[in-house]
Each structure stands twice: as C-alpha cells, then as structure tokens.
Amino acid sequence: MPRISSRLWIGALALVMSVVACTNDPYPGADARRKIYYTSFNEAPKSLDPAVAYDTAAHAVTGNVYGSLLEYHYLKRPYTLIPGLAKALPTRETAADGSVSYAFELRPGLLYHADRCFALAGKGADGKALRTREVVAADVAFELMRVADGKVGSPVVRKFATIKGFLEFRKRLRALRQASPAFSRQPVHVQYARAGGVAGIVVTGKYGLRLDLSRPDPQLKYWFAMPFTSPVPWEAVQYYDGEDGRPHFRDHPVGTGPFRLAIYQKRLRMVLVKNESWYGVRHPEWRAPGATYPSEGSAADRRRGRLDPAYAGKPLPFIQRVEFRLEKESIPAFNKFLQGYFDRSGIISESFDKIVLNDALSPEMRARGIRLEKSVQASLFYIGFNMLDPTVGAKAGRRGRKLRQAMSLAIDVPEYLRLFQNGRGVVAHSLIPPGLYGYSRKYRNPFSDFDLARARKLLAEAGYPKGIDKKTGEPLKITFDTGSTSAQAMLRYQYFINSWRRIGVDVEVNATNYNQFLEKLKLGAYQIYFTGWIADFPDPENFLFLLESSSGRKESGGSNYSNFFNLRYDLLYHAMRAMENGPKRLAAIREMVSIVERERPWIELFHDESYVLSHPWVKNVKSFGLSYPVLKYLDLEPAQRARLRKSWNQPIRWPLWIALALLAAFILPGVVTFFRERQ
C-alpha cells in the first residue's frame, strides 16, 4: 500500500509538472530569436521541376529557389519588369522579313547553390569534385529545350511555340527516341544536342542568348519572369533520376535563387534557407535591381512604411530561413496565425466577421497590431456555356444567344459575393481583371447587372416563355456540370440554380469529382460549367486567349472550355497578341470584350479579392496580386515576435486545478467511507 501511494504521488507530480511546463509553441525555443519566416502549406507540391510546376503551392518554392532572368518591381504598379539574372531587359531586333529576335545577356559570375550533382561536371582546381559552377546561357537554352521535351510534360509548351523550330524540335526528339532505344538511354543534354537543338534558341556566347521568333510575341518576355525559363544545370537533371536512393529532380531543385531548399519532407515541412551562393549575397556591391530593396514606389507605399530609408537599397534577402509547415485544415492553421505561430495568413470564412468589420480590421485585431492587405487578384471566375451544345450553344443561333443573355441577367453577383465570399471580390463586367491593360472601371456590361424582368423578356424572345419551349411545349431543361461534390460547393451551385429558376429555367446540377469533370470537358459532354482563371502574367492576352478558337477544348484539348468560335474575335486576338500596348491594341481588346458581351459564351462573375493579415513584426509587406515570389523582400523583428507570442499564449491552468479539486472532493468521501466500513 505505501509503495503504491508513493507511485501515485510521483505520477500526480509528473502530471502537475507537465501541465506547469506546458506550452503551445510548436517550434524549438532556440529558434525564437532567429529571422525565420513561418508559413503553412496544405498539400505538398506535385513537382518542383521548374519546367513543370504550374501551381501556387509549387511556385512558393520554385519561385524562391530558381532565379529568373527577369523579375517584377516589387512596389511599382502597373507591374514593371526589371532585370533579374539578366544584365538588362532583353533587346528586341526586327529583321527585314519582319521576324523578331530577343537578346538576353546573363550576369557573369552567377553560381548555382552548392550541390553534389556538380561532381558530374568534373573537378576543381584543388582536385576535389565540384560543388557548384557558374551559370551560363546554355543552361537557359537547356531549360527551354526541357520545356519543349514531351517527356518532361511541361504544361506551357504552346506558350513558346513562336520560337523558331520549337515544336519541330519536340517532334524530332520524339521520333529519335522512338527510333532508337540507345538514343533514349543517353543523358538528356546529349539527346538535345544530338537532336540538333531548337533553331530559334541561339547561344551567342558564354552569357549571351538570342531567341528568334517566327512572329512578334510581346508576351513572351513575361515568361522569363517565371521559373519555366530559369537556368537549370544539366548535372542536376542527370544526377537526380530517382534511382539508387537518389531523389527525382522534381523533388530536388538546384537553382540560382535567393533561397535553397534545405529540407523537403512532403508530409511534414519544407525549409528554405538563404542561398549563400546567390549573386545578391555574394555581390551586394552590384546593387542589382533584383537583389536590393527598392527605393521607388507610390505614396501609398510610403504611407504604409514600404519605403523606409532603413531598407531602401539594402541587399536582399533579409530572412535567414523560411519554414513551410503542413496544415491540412484551415481552421487550426488560422488559429496558429492568431497565436503568432504563423507570420501571415488569409482569412477563413468562419472567422471573417470577427476579423473584418465594415471592410476594416476589427478593433481587437488592430489592438494586436495586425495589418490587413487587400488586393484584387488578376483572376476571373465565370460560368461558361458549351457553344457546341444545340440548346445553349452557337448551334441554337439567335435563340441560344438570347437564352445565354437571359441566364446572365438572372444572376445577382453582388449577393453571391455577400453570401459566399464575405463580400470579397469585384463584380466582373468583362473578362479582363482590374490592374491589367484594357480594364476599364467605367465599362458596364449590359448583361452583368441583375435584372429579372429583362431576363424573362429575353427568355421569351428566345422562345422559352416562363421556361417552356414554345416549339415542343416541354419545359426547358439544362445540365450544370461541376468539378466538386463538396457540400460547400453544392451550396454555391444551388445559388445559381435558384437564380435561373426565378426566370423559369430548370437547371440540374451534375456534380462529379474534378477528374471526371475534366473528362467531360474533353468529350464536350456538358452544357454549363463553373470555373476560374488566375493570370500567369499581367497582360490581357492571358485572359483573352481563353476564348480563341484554336484552344477549343474538344478539338485541341486547350483552355477554351466553351469551344467558342468567332472569326472576328480570332482575327482581333492574333492581331492584338502581336502588338505592344497602345491605342490600336486597346481598340482591339475593347472590340473583343464587346463580342464576348454580346455572344455570352461566359457569364463573368467576379474577380477574386485577397485579404491577407500580417503580424506587426513582419516588415515590407505588399500583396502582389500574381503568384510571385516576394519572400526576399520581407523582413522580421524576432524579438518583438517572441515578446508578443509569449504574452498571447500564457497557458490558462486554473481550470485544471479546479477540476482536480472537484474530482478529489467527489471521490475522497467515498474512499474514506468505503475503507471505514471495511474496517
């Protein structure tokens, strides 16, 4: 009995000690005072191969690990390109035959971050295997050829189709591989060389690269501000082949960015650390625009402390390490932000009304020093019609057009935003989002304003008074195909169904998972669908191409899900695509917008608006509006963070003591009585 009692006491003491020492801090104490930026991710990127990665989750890593030839100015709007790894913006040359060339020149002395793959490149002067090497123009050419290579599976092949010989190289490479297994076994860079390379990609010297285009393509330069065109060492592609315990190249990036990926645990965390080989770190004296904090910006930037003289012209990056922690559920992730364990966060719908009052931060959040950054994303969410469908599509002629116009007028978009987006979003009147060339705040689409009476009138004119087909006497039935079966998504879809029901159109939701939805799109087996598009780069072409006929989903598997075909639109698109911004281009864009307004292949709904919260210890914050790496511009004050975290997270222990006291008060009399009766 005495032995058991003493063990019980020890156990109780251990419990008390553990509760007294408890903390909700998820990080080791030693990291509290270091410049570590904490953020979350909910799913590991599928690929970190810069030729393949095309989602924001992957871009958060690849954008920081792979340096690009061009970058965007962090503060200037409209978006302005600046040189990155390139010495200057590319020069454009027009030949006598009208063909265009762009010439890039890399900065000399750029290095890849240290990696064992460079042992393949040979030995250094000291006789030891190389750990890094200089970046050369041939590495950019190699990466462009990887984009063309069908085996790599890059999703942006067509974007480079204007480079002379780009698609021909792709075909040639495939034919050579099919003809000779021995060819396929050679290292990829050897295969590319033996396939003759791409005619329009000319390495003019160690640092010089020229792109010869078959026709003018002003948008091409934007792709050089993305990781698709970052220099990639052939050694990394060859060495990281997934064999003999080596990871795949897609899981082991080797780049030239301000950070390198030090830890990659797909189901736990990703850690970026400052790349000591980055030119901004090795050569601060260059004061390169992509490696120093900007000193120019707007009045709003100055007001919001983004032009602090303490930062202007200072070498980047300021952060030593970036920790991405896996958080599958949004609610715990947001709670951790409120506790100070993540440095920035979006706002979850469940907490929106507590955080934002009258479109501004709540007093409670302001008291904590939290700041809100709002920005309209270069995006568009829309409902599309399948123009190949005999009822809602082009085949129905005037009837179909009036039906689409009526259905467009029946949707109250501001109400939708209020109900499902907490008001976050800008009502879309055209397919071009705010901030992009061609957007007009004054433009009102006559079919975007909610008007049930006009909708009913147009429906009757279409031959469906009150939703009844005059020809057959049968009610009009339409199917709405969706790529999500979640309850939340179904509520959103139901909103549209109810809107159309108010004018008498009976629409049925056909919900499937995303893969099945894609299959339907491929087969053209749908009438109406809901989707969205986020810009790759800040140019209207990136939205207008979504309705160009050669991208028709059914015919070419392209992004024109509506299979919209309008000859005038196509002509204008191709003309506009080759133009630099100016009155001619603007006129072409406006005419294309008016065609979409009249034909209604889409019901433009809204441009998404992002609300990002930042803690007071995060400096130089600015919402970018594009998927773009900005970590190198951010700075932290770890001492302030540690102090605030401590004050916000004092554990509340008194409920435990009360619970234990109540338990003891409840049990002890029974125990005492029991033993007394036994005695």
Next chain:
Amino acid sequence: MLAYIVRRLAFGFATVLGVLFVLFVLFFAVADPDDMAIRAIGERASPETYAAWKRNHGYDKPLILNPKHGWTSHRRYTETLLVEHYARMLSFRFGRSDSDDTPIWRRIREGAGPSLSLTLPLFVLGLVIGVALSLAVAFFRDTYIDRSVLVVCMLGMSVASLIYIIGGQYLIGKLLRWFPISGFDPDPAVIGRFLAIPILIGVLAEFGGTVRLYRTVFLEEVNRDYVRTARAKGCGEIRVMIRHVLRNALLPIITNVVLAIPFLFIGSILFESFFGIPGLGALTVEAIGGNDFSTLRTIVYIGALLYILGQILTDICYSLADPRVRLGAGASG
C-alpha cells in the same frame, strides 16, 4: 502446439491469397490501368507518356491472359498483371507510388514512425489507465463512485470521436493554450507538445468502452471461489485485486491487446488527419484523395497481413496465459 501454429499459418497464408485476389479485382479490374494513368498524370499527356507511365508502374501487361503468347506457352498465364500482382505483394516489392513515384516502402517507413509515436503511447496509456480504473471501479463496486464512473463511461461512449477532437483542439489548444492545436515535429525537444492533445483525447475517447468492458471482466472474477479463498486466508483487498483478480482476468485483456497491436503500425486515420500527423493513417486518406492506387493497395494489404498475424498471435497467447486452453488438433478450445 507447433502443429497448430503451422496449421494456423497455412490458413493465414490461404487468407492472404484470398485478400490479394480481392485486391486485384478492386484495384485492377474495376479501376483500369489506363484510367489510373489519366488520373496520375492528367488527361493532356501524349500516348507515349501514358505508355511510359504504365510501364514504369508495372501496369503495361494484360490482366489475366497474355494474348501475345500461345495457349500452350506458360508466358500466356505468367506475363499478366494478376501474376505480377501476386509476385510483387508476396515478395514485398511494392513498387512506386502512382501519384509521385516515390518508392512505397520509403513512404511506409517514413509514415510508420509518426504513427507509432502517436499510437504506442496512446495504446499503453489507454491500457494502463483503463485497467487501473476498471480495477478501482471493481474495487469500489456498488458504491456511488462505481455508479458515477459508469454514468461517465456511458456519456463518453455516446459522443463521437470527431467531437472529442474538435472540442479538444478548441478547449486545450485554443482556449487554455496548453499545447499546439495541431502539427507534428519529430524533434525530441518538441514532439511531446504535438502528441499531448491527440493522446489525451484518444485516451478519453476510448476510456468509456475500455472501463466498462474490463470492469465486467473483473467483477466476474471478483465473485469466484478462489478470490473468496484468498480473502479467507487473510489476503488484503488490494493484494487480492492485483495479484489474483487482475492475473486471472488477463485472457480477455490479452485478446483485446494482441488484436490491437498490429494496428498500431497502421496508425489512426482520424487523429492523424485532424492533427496533421504524417503517419500511415493520414497516408491512407491522402492515397484515397490522390488516386494513389499502388499506395492504397499496399496499405490495405499490410493491414490485412497484420490482422491475420494478430489473430494467430492471439490464439498463441491464449494458451500461454491460460493453460486450460488447448490448441492441439483434437482440442475444442
């Protein structure tokens, strides 16, 4: 005993073969390899990319009969997905994940650690607390303590695990700020913080059922003759409970324990998913969501193997714990 073990192992092997056949039907006949390729690499890849993917993942053979070879050739029957599936699974060559090409063994190895770090302490603590409390309740039988604990157990059993998880995260993690709401870090300095809430909630969620079961077992033993004899000999009540009652009530406890042990490796789907613990339970959910058929197939197979193994171990432990249980060929027990 040896003959029995051999016979049980043989039955177990036959069951494994059956399980593999069911897996084959579910994962190959119902979900076509072409469909798997489309789901894994998207619908816009070239035909040769699909072919290469199927070749790399071992899906490039016919299902049951290979028409490339004649009826008399053994290759007509062996160079098929069915035989390949059996050969791979039985030799534990699980291949690569359909979703990200990672070797499945590596994924399982990486997931087993976090799973065990959660399930092992949860299992041990749950068992120790469950047995100790049921013993105490049996000791205080027919008092208000006994009745109160039973009421609490019933209440506890009536609440779904999900409510415990969400409530626990909110109360302990958010309001009281004792431990992190979710997440995981294998660093020994902080791992305890991440596991505290799931373990605490896990013990609470299991507590009702365990205490009720073991209490019944102990009460049955308490009223037996040997207990009365021990008391008559002057043995103290606590000594009677621990040395006699607990020892003799081991059989059903062992059944529960041994059956549960294999599943410790598989992890907890619910806890791992909600707390962001990168174990095998969460891997199962990810494999389902990510159309990762090869990983899912392997986890189901390993689960079945462990279950069969657990059954055999339970039978063997029975005989060790209770000499009255005979497992020979002619035994009825």
